[in-house]
Amino acid sequence: MNSVERLKIGNRISKLTIVLNFLLAAIKIIAGVFGRSSAVISDGIHSLSDVMSTFCVILGLKLSQKPEDIDHPYGHEKFEPIITKVLAFILGTTAMLIGYNAVKIILLGQYNIPGKIAIYAAVLSIITKEWMYRYTIKGAKIIESSALTADAWHHRSDAFSSIGTLVGVLGARIGYPVLDSVASIVICIIILKVAVDIYIKAANQLMDHSADKGTIETITKDITEIDGVIKIDDLKTRIHASRLYVDVEISVSKELSLTQAHDIAENVHFKIENNNTRVKHCMVHVNPY
Incomplete structure (x- = not known):
């Protein structure tokens, strides 16, 4: 596959997921505010970080396709893992902010009972993000892109976090309001794990790691x-x-x-x-x- 086809496929996938993520983030944040759910709001913030990370993917794919020149005789492919490390940093920062907010709510005891709209938003997120993961990972394998693979797992981590959100919201509604914040902490841990894995893979691509x-x-x-x-x-x-x-x-x-x-x-x-x-x-x- 030539570089033009590779870039075309990567851009098509990225542009679609940007639109879907932006709409999904808006829905979750609005649902979280009106449904009084910190977990759903955190999930919405996670989706917003997906929008930023996908913009990074488009940039990485574009820069990595530049031909060799006098200063870079081996090409510019390593722009892609550099961008991937930025994605990992965004993921990790997002996770820490979500975890910090959840712990603060627990320590202050400022619990809310989420409304039904929070449940609908979580279910919608699980379905949409899992589809986005499958769609993106399929394209990533075709063009063998580490940045697009990282973005796919960003979608999958969002699907996992939405499952935790759903459990937390349901638990809060049946009499355990602390579970909404506990769900946010679970989301934090899941995203951190994914961020570390992505960072290590990108680092290997920059450190002349051997093939499998x-x-x-x-x-x-x-x-x-x-x-x-x-x-x-x-x-x-x-x-x-x-x-x-x-x-x-x-x-x-x-x-x-x-x-x-x-x-x-x-x-x-x-x-x-x-x-x-x-x-x-x-x-x-x-x-x-």
């Missing part, structure tokens, strides 16, 4: 199947945002001419790049055996 075991095994198999390759002396992979770099040293017969050895290296190079769309470049070094 399955990918390495596939690359190894592809190399050893090429005629003329006696053995693999060294194989290194490094994640470069949504792409992958491969550096390999192979041994070939010392009796071969330079041209013959070069042809074998070329076969390795093209097979690795053609068989794995994530591989941006494969560097092959030849050793005499």
